[in-house]
Amino acid sequence: MPSVPTPRLPTVSDVAEAAGVSRQTVSNVLNAPAVVRPDTRGRVEKAIADLGYRPHASARRLRTRKSSTIGVRLDPVQNGISGAVLDRFLHAVTEQADRRGYRILLYTAASPADEIAQFGRLLDGADVDGFVLTSTSFDDPRTEWLIAAGAEFVTFGRPWGLDDVDDPRHRWVDVDGRHGIGSATRSLLDDGARRIAFVGWPAESGAGNDRRRGWREAMAAGSGLSPEALDALDLHLEDSVSVAAGAVRGLLEGGGLDAVVCASDTLALGASTVVGPGVRVVGYDDTPVAAALGFSSVQQPLEEVASAALQLLLDGESGGEAGGAAGGAADRHRLLRPRTVWR
Structure with missing residues (x-):
C-alpha cells in the first residue's frame, strides 16, 4: 500500500503570512506579548488558532532560555x-x-x-x-x-x-479575610444575633489575626457588647475539630450564644457538633464539608x-x-x- 503523506505542520512563517505581520512579531506574541499592540496581538492569536499552530517547546526553551x-x-x-x-x-x-x-x-x-x-x-x-x-x-x-x-x-x-x-x-x-469575616458577622447582626462568638487560631497566625479583626470591628460597631464581653467570646484555638467543640460547649454552658463565626471550616465543624438548632455557624473556605453538613462558610475566589x-x-x-x-x-x-x- 502506498504510504499516506504526513500533513505539514504550520510554521511561524505561515502564521506571519496569515496575520500580515513579520516572523519577529509572531515570536514576540509567543514570548513577550506585552510588547505587541493589542490589535496586532489579536490578529496573530487568531491566525495561530485558525492554523492550529503549536510552537515546539524544546526549541522555544533553547531560544528564550526559559523553561515555561x-x-x-x-x-x-x-x-x-x-x-x-x-x-x-x-x-x-x-x-x-x-x-x-x-x-x-x-x-x-x-x-x-x-x-x-x-x-x-x-x-x-x-x-x-x-x-x-x-x-x-x-x-x-x-x-x-x-x-x-x-x-x-x-x-x-x-x-x-x-x-x-x-x-x-x-x-x-x-x-481579604478581614472583610469576609466582618461581612458575615454584620449579616448575622442584621438578622438579630448579638452574642456571636469568634473561634480562631492563636495570635501567631497572620491570616487568623486578620479574620479576627473583621469579627471584632463588626461586633464593636453593632453588637452593643462591652470590650470585656467580646474578649470572653473570642477563642484562640488550634485548628482542631475536637478542641473547637469543647471550647464552644463551654461558651454555651456559660451564657449561651446566638451564632459562631470561625476562622476555618475545621473549627466550624467542631462548633456545629455542639450548638443547638437555633445557633448559626459560619466557617471559612467553603469546603465540601461545609456543603455536606449544611453550615454557612466564607468562600475564597x-x-x-x-x-x-x-x-x-x-x-x-x-x-x-x-x-x-x-x-x-x-x-x-x-x-x-x-x-x-x-x-
Whole structure:
C-alpha cells in the first residue's frame, strides 16, 4: 500500500503570512506579548488558532532560555478539611498556567529551610522560571531568600510581619479575610444575633489575626457588647475539630450564644457538633464539608487568585482591579474579596 503523506505542520512563517505581520512579531506574541499592540496581538492569536499552530517547546526553551515551568510546593496534608482549599488552588493554577503555555512543577519540602534548598536546586538547573508560594507566615525566610537571589516569584498570601508589603520585588495575591469575616458577622447582626462568638487560631497566625479583626470591628460597631464581653467570646484555638467543640460547649454552658463565626471550616465543624438548632455557624473556605453538613462558610475566589498570581508572575502587572485591589508599588499586589455562602 502506498504510504499516506504526513500533513505539514504550520510554521511561524505561515502564521506571519496569515496575520500580515513579520516572523519577529509572531515570536514576540509567543514570548513577550506585552510588547505587541493589542490589535496586532489579536490578529496573530487568531491566525495561530485558525492554523492550529503549536510552537515546539524544546526549541522555544533553547531560544528564550526559559523553561515555561513554574514551581509550586505540594504542601503536606495536615488537615483533610482545610487542606482542600490548597488542592483547589493547585488545580486552578495548573489549568490556567496550561492555557498560557506553562507547566507546573510540583516539589515537596519538609520545612522552610528545605524549601529554600529546593529553590536553589531548581534555579541552578534552570528547571523553573519562577515560583508560586503558598502558606505564607510571619517573617517568612523563603521570600527573603528569593528576593536576595533575584528570583521571580509571587505568593498566595501577604508577607506577614515583613517590611516588604509594598516592595515591588515581592508580588503577592491574598484574600481579604478581614472583610469576609466582618461581612458575615454584620449579616448575622442584621438578622438579630448579638452574642456571636469568634473561634480562631492563636495570635501567631497572620491570616487568623486578620479574620479576627473583621469579627471584632463588626461586633464593636453593632453588637452593643462591652470590650470585656467580646474578649470572653473570642477563642484562640488550634485548628482542631475536637478542641473547637469543647471550647464552644463551654461558651454555651456559660451564657449561651446566638451564632459562631470561625476562622476555618475545621473549627466550624467542631462548633456545629455542639450548638443547638437555633445557633448559626459560619466557617471559612467553603469546603465540601461545609456543603455536606449544611453550615454557612466564607468562600475564597480561588480561580481569581490563580489568575491574579499568574498575571503578576508572568506579566508583571495585575491586569486591572477585580473584587477590590490593594495598592502597592507598580500595582504588584492584589487583595481580593471573598463572599459568604449562606446555608
